Amino acid sequence: MTPSISTQVQLVARPHGWPTREDFRTVAVELPPLGPGQVRVENAFVSVDPYMRGRMNDQKSYTPPFALGETMTGGAIGTVVASTADGYAVGDVVLHQLGWRDVAQGDAAGFRVVPALPGVPLSAYLGVLGMTGYTAYVGLTQIAPVAAGETVFISGAAGAVGTAAGQIARLLGASRVVGSAGSAEKVALLTDRYGFDAALDYKQAPVRAQLPALVPEGVDVYFDNVGGDHLEAALDVMNRGGRVALCGAIAGYNATGRTPGPDNMATIITQGLTLRGFTLGDHLQHYGQFTTDMSAWFQAGRIVFDETVVDGIDHAVDAFLDLLRGANIGKMVVRTTPGS
Amino acid sequence: MTPSISTQVQLVARPHGWPTREDFRTVAVELPPLGPGQVRVENAFVSVDPYMRGRMNDQKSYTPPFALGETMTGGAIGTVVASTADGYAVGDVVLHQLGWRDVAQGDAAGFRVVPALPGVPLSAYLGVLGMTGYTAYVGLTQIAPVAAGETVFISGAAGAVGTAAGQIARLLGASRVVGSAGSAEKVALLTDRYGFDAALDYKQAPVRAQLPALVPEGVDVYFDNVGGDHLEAALDVMNRGGRVALCGAIAGYNATGRTPGPDNMATIITQGLTLRGFTLGDHLQHYGQFTTDMSAWFQAGRIVFDETVVDGIDHAVDAFLDLLRGANIGKMVVRTTPGS
Numbered sequence: 001m002t003p004s005i006s007t008q009v010q011l012v013a014r015p016h017g018w019p020t021r022e023d024f025r026t027v028a029v030e031l032p033p034l035g036p037g038q039v040r041v042e043n044a045f046v047s048v049d050p051y052m053r054g055r056m057n058d059q060k061s062y063t064p065p066f067a068l069g070e071t072m073t074g075g076a077i078g079t080v081v082a083s084t085a086d087g088y089a090v091g092d093v094v095l096h097q098l099g100w101r102d103v104a105q106g107d108a109a110g111f112r113v114v115p116a117l118p119g120v121p122l123s124a125y126l127g128v129l130g131m132t133g134y135t136a137y138v139g140l141t142q143i144a145p146v147a148a149g150e151t152v153f154i155s156g157a158a159g160a161v162g163t164a165a166g167q168i169a170r171l172l173g174a175s176r177v178v179g180s181a182g183s184a185e186k187v188a189l190l191t192d193r194y195g196f197d198a199a200l201d202y203k204q205a206p207v208r209a210q211l212p213a214l215v216p217e218g219v220d221v222y223f224d225n226v227g228g229d230h231l232e233a234a235l236d237v238m239n240r241g242g243r244v245a246l247c248g249a250i251a252g253y254n255a256t257g258r259t260p261g262p263d264n265m266a267t268i269i270t271q272g273l274t275l276r277g278f279t280l281g282d283h284l285q286h287y288g289q290f291t292t293d294m295s296a297w298f299q300a301g302r303i304v305f306d307e308t309v310v311d312g313i314d315h316a317v318d319a320f321l322d323l324l325r326g327a328n329i330g331k332m333v334v335r336t337t338p339g340s
Numbered sequence: 341m342t343p344s345i346s347t348q349v350q351l352v353a354r355p356h357g358w359p360t361r362e363d364f365r366t367v368a369v370e371l372p373p374l375g376p377g378q379v380r381v382e383n384a385f386v387s388v389d390p391y392m393r394g395r396m397n398d399q400k401s402y403t404p405p406f407a408l409g410e411t412m413t414g415g416a417i418g419t420v421v422a423s424t425a426d427g428y429a430v431g432d433v434v435l436h437q438l439g440w441r442d443v444a445q446g447d448a449a450g451f452r453v454v455p456a457l458p459g460v461p462l463s464a465y466l467g468v469l470g471m472t473g474y475t476a477y478v479g480l481t482q483i484a485p486v487a488a489g490e491t492v493f494i495s496g497a498a499g500a501v502g503t504a505a506g507q508i509a510r511l512l513g514a515s516r517v518v519g520s521a522g523s524a525e526k527v528a529l530l531t532d533r534y535g536f537d538a539a540l541d542y543k544q545a546p547v548r549a550q551l552p553a554l555v556p557e558g559v560d561v562y563f564d565n566v567g568g569d570h571l572e573a574a575l576d577v578m579n580r581g582g583r584v585a586l587c588g589a590i591a592g593y594n595a596t597g598r599t600p601g602p603d604n605m606a607t608i609i610t611q612g613l614t615l616r617g618f619t620l621g622d623h624l625q626h627y628g629q630f631t632t633d634m635s636a637w638f639q640a641g642r643i644v645f646d647e648t649v650v651d652g653i654d655h656a657v658d659a660f661l662d663l664l665r666g667a668n669i670g671k672m673v674v675r676t677t678p679g680s
Contacts, residue, residue, distance in 0.1 A: 246608050270619065272622050279610065
């Protein structure tokens with residue numbers, strides 16, 4: 001029997017600084033019968049991602065802010081449990097953007113059937129085989145392309161994008177890959193499991209003090225998930241003609257005032273650097289190539305990944321806050337059990 | 341009779357903050373007889389340029405710092421007065437990089453014969469027809485390419501690079517060109533003589549407060565000669581996919597401490613911007629195309645220029661300090677009269 005109650009998490013106030021549980025509410029929605037050309041989906045996993053913090057603010061950005069009083073949108077994957085749409089059968093695995101709810105329903109056009117690989121958990125399609133893997137791939141192939149023999153530095157390297165980026169950098173020919181993370185455990189994981197040549201714990205000492213010794217030949221490509229002190233430290237050691245992919249700036253997402261930028265911007269001129277910011281919406285044209293490359297690497301055993309799984313849609317906010325605090329290793333996902 | 345005494349200005353101390361006259365000395369050097377394959381040149385004009393401030397510091401940069409106790413190097417143009425080199429005749433006009441001296445002498449390979457255009461003052465080959473014109477050209481064709489119909493903002497627009505950039509932006513098809521400068525006189529010059537659609541006086545109010553009203557459709561390309569508050573204000577109004585050519589950062593050249601960067605770096609991500617720093621040494625391959633294009637524009641009367649001329653090699657330091665203060669309009673040059 002298909003569930004007809006959908007438990008959903010909604011944004012009810014725009015956070016000032018760090019979000020709190022009071023900025024959200026959980027509601028139970030009685031779903032209407034399916035209209036023509038629609039599907040109902042039991043979600044298996046719902047994604048929480050750093051970019052969502054920016055969309056909680058009411059400000060000009062690349063996508064409109066989340067609407068107050070409506071359910072949080074974002075990536076999710078689940079199984080079709082009812083369908084009135086051609087091409088969507090009960091049991092199909094589908095990706096969609098309807099976000100923080102355990103049961104999703106809508107026009108079939110908003111759902112994409114995933115040709116799932118055998119033995120791969122569905123959550124991977126929200127991570128290394130999905131948008132976070134693609135983010136790393138675009139960053140290192142299009143935004144700040146890595147050439148063979150180069151040194152690559154990745155901040156926030158133990159996160160979903162960072163762990164993918166470190167491995168992709170190596171697969172693209174980087175001769176040295178260095179990462180930053182926020183605990184000794186994460187640092188060990190980067191070097192032991194993800195093949196980083198070196199890593200630093202940014203909570204132990206300023207990045208600016210630690211990074212130079214780890215990159216004796218300087219940095220050619222910097223993949224930035226953090227901003228702030230990390231970007232500043234990276235600019236200090238960039239080689240001539242270096243490239244910086246600005247993907248995220250989690251260091252500043254919850255700032256309540258304006259935070260000053262790097263004190264060494266002049267380096268961009270003297271070293272002839274290119275800094276390029278990106279969001280995936282502008283770069284979807286490479287998704288086919290990504291799928292080809294990443295599936296091949298994955299099936300050849302050349303890509304590993306971790307996930308931090310939080311159970312229950314009513315813990316989506318906790319998962320999101322943990323993500324912003326850096327409590328995750330690899331992709332942070334919420335596992336949903338509709339009707340539980 | 342050829343002069344045998346060369347008056348030269350040397351750097352004797354590395355400035356901390358604003359340079360002073362005490363950081364330099366003027367010396368008279370008795371020139372040796374010409375060796376084989378050499379030329380002696382009476383300089384007509386010597387260039388002073390903002391980039392020279394950076395080279396007075398003893399720090400890693402794209403070129404080595406100026407050597408203490410040696411004559412300041414840099415662009416200069418003059419006339420051959422003696423030659424033992426094939427291809428160099430007395431009377432030939434030559435460009436060279438031997439800098440702040442009234443008479444230059446050396447191996448002919450360091451001197452390039454200029455096919456001077458009729459009616460064009462020699463100083464123009466240090467400016468709009470030379471390196472400053474080329475800087476503007478490279479910035480708007482290679483670093484932050486302008487497309488037809490776009491809005492271009494140029495800081496330090498009344499300087500040598502800025503006045504060239506404003507005109508080149510228009511010739512490349514920009515539909516709106518806006519500049520900043522440091523006086524009402526300069527602002528009027530930009531709109532009345534150089535064809536800018538609008539200009540602001542950054543000394544009258546914060547750039548951030550003035551710029552938005554002048555760029556109602558946002559900015560697609562920003563050519564930055566200033567850095568600091570100008571870059572910050574520009575980032576506020578950049579359109580999606582906008583490009584920033586970082587050419588100079590004169591606002592910070594004499595800073596004695598580290599100055600924080602823009603407080604809105606996150607805009608680079610959310611708007612998908614590309615910031616690219618450049619110095620000419622990395623981009624000399626387009627010089628032939630520049631010469632072709634700029635000569636054609638110039639001879640068609642589509643390029644105007646101004647110069648601020650200071651007389652006497654012993655006033656080179658004054659000219660340089662005036663340049664850093666923004667006392668110039670257009671290219672700042674020192675006119676030399678050897679033997680005077």
